[in-house]
Structures are given as C-alpha cells and as structure tokens.
Amino acid sequence: MTRRWKPRRGASARRSGVPVALAMTLALPLAVVWIKRASLPDGALWFVALAVGALGLVCAVVWVRRRNAHARRAALWMKRQQTLESLRALDWKAFEELVAVAFRKQGWTADVVGGGGADGGVDIELRRGPRKRLVQCKHWRGRVGIKPVREMVGLIQHHHAERGLLVATGGFTSECWHFVQGKQIDLIDGKRLLGLLGRAGAAGEKTEQEDRRAA
Numbered sequence: 034m035t036r037r038w039k040p041r042r043g044a045s046a047r048r049s050g051v052p053v054a055l056a057m058t059l060a061l062p063l064a065v066v067w068i069k070r071a072s073l074p075d076g077a078l079w080f081v082a083l084a085v086g087a088l089g090l091v092c093a094v095v096w097v098r099r100r101n102a103h104a105r106r107a108a109l110w111m112k113r114q115q116t117l118e119s120l121r122a123l124d125w126k127a128f129e130e131l132v133a134v135a136f137r138k139q140g141w142t143a144d145v146v147g148g149g150g151a152d153g154g155v156d157i158e159l160r161r162g163p164r165k166r167l168v169q170c171k172h173w174r175g176r177v178g179i180k181p182v183r184e185m186v187g188l189i190q191h192h193h194a195e196r197g198l199l200v201a202t203g204g205f206t207s208e209c210w211h212f213v214q215g216k217q218i219d220l221i222d223g224k225r226l227l228g229l230l231g232r233a234g235a236a237g238e239k240t241e242q243e244d245r246r247a248a
Contacts, residue, residue, distance in 0.1 A: 117223045121202050128172045133157050135229045165194045171201035182209045
C-alpha cells in the first residue's frame with residue numbers, strides 16, 4: 034500500500050495562517066454590529082477593533098515567517114548534496130518550495146498556492162507570459178497511483194491550463210505512465226526531479242558568479 038509522508042507537527046497551522054488572519058478581519062464588522070446591538074460603550078468598540086486587528090496581524094506575520102523558513106530550507110538543500118534520500122527527508126512544504134525553485138530557474142513564475150483547498154488540488158501554478166501550467170507535488174514514499182493522474186485532466190480543463198505536471202518522490206505506477214501518453218500531462222519522478230534541480234542549481238551558481246564579476 035502506498036504510504037504517504039506525513040507533514041510534521043504544526044503543518045496545519047502553517048496552512049491556516051492567512052485564513053485565520055482573514056477570518057479575524059471579517060469578524061471585526063460582526064463584532065461592531067454586536068456591540069451596537071448590545072448598547073455597549075464606544076470604548077468597547079475600539080478595544081475589540083484593536084484586539085481583532087492585532088491578532089490578525091500576528092497570524093499574518095507568523096505565516097510569512099514560517100513560509101520564508103521553508104524557502105530558506107529549500108535554498109539550503111540546493112547547496113548541499115542532492116540525493117533522493119535527502120529529498121525525501123524534507124517536509125512537505127519545503128518540498129513544494131524546492132519544486133517551485135526548480136521551475137523559477139527555468140524562467141517560469143512559480144506561485145506556491147498549496148493543495149487540498151479551494152484551489153482544487155493545485156500546489157504550484159506556473160506562468161510564463163500567456164502560458165499557464167499546474168503542478169501537483171506528491172511527497173510520498175510509495176508510487177503514485179492512477180487516481181491523482183486522472184484528476185489532473187479535470188484540473189487542466191477547469192483552470193484553462195496548457196499542461197499539468199505531477200511531481201512525486203516515490204515515482205508512478207506503470208498504469209500512470211500508460212495513461213498520460215498523448216495527454217497534456219507530464220510525470221516527474223524523483224530521479225527526473227533531481228536532474229531538474231541539478232540544472233537549476235548550476236544555473237543559480239552561474240548567475241551568482243556573473244553578479245560577483247559585475248560587482
């Protein structure tokens with residue numbers, strides 16, 4: 034049975050940072066209405082407004098800091114030994130950031146949107162001019178079966194994308210490889226991902242050397 038890598042403790046909090054901040058913002062006008070109906074002093078209105086605003090700001094700051102930490106972890110991986118085992122040792126969020134880095138080095142604008150929510154299972158959205166591609170990241174120990182691959186067909190149509198890409202550390206079943214033939218879907222297993230990351234790392238080092246010479 035395919036075993037999925039479990040996110041580390043606190044992963045749900047990292048996903049919910051911005052939604053919590055938005056919820057706090059939406060709660061403010063509701064609190065104002067409640068205070069007015071309850072005929073509470075005006076001072077209570079300002080207290081609630083400040084409390085809700087401060088809590089929302091704290092949630093947003095925490096979310097941004099944790100997201101930046103994952104990006105730094107991905108960048109650090111690029112500079113270290115790049116092996117499949119070290120790739121699997123990353124947590125799911127750092128893995129998504131790492132995949133995004135690989136595509137950015139290829140000239141794509143890569144936005145990590147996170148899967149499993151209103152985005153319909155899309156983890157990364159790639160754009161280059163009018164072109165749009167969707168990426169799903171599967172940080173799994175075992176091989177990915179046919180179900181997510183079939184679902185990608187619907188995602189491509191729903192989001193009006195030109196192609197869909199599934200990236201999986203554990204690889205894919207033979208049924209998946211057979212299914213994508215002739216379809217606008219690319220399968221990227223761990224070995225191929227290492228190749229992409231290796232080229233991305235080399236491109237990054239070349240750019241840094243050119244910047245130092247220009248300075």
